[in-house]
Amino acid sequence: MNHSIYSADRSTHLKVVAVALVAGIALAGFGITARTSSDEGLTQTARVIKAGKPVVITSSNASLVR
Helix, strand or coil, rough: CCHHHHHHHHHHHHHHHHHHHHHHHHHHHHHHHHCCCCCCCCCCCCCCCCCCCCCCCCCCCCCCCC
16 A cells, blocks of 8 residues: 555546545535525615715714804
């Protein structure tokens, strides 16, 4: 048994690549099936936010008189 990837033969490298490919496909398949399948969140509506009165935020408790 060879414990070094540097001196491994061609079939060992092919096995490593094949296992990595299968694991990647399995992970991608799991990620696709794990998402929710409800259509409730797929519609998007545009919301318009209009500016109101200007607000001054300070850390002081003193009132400002203008």
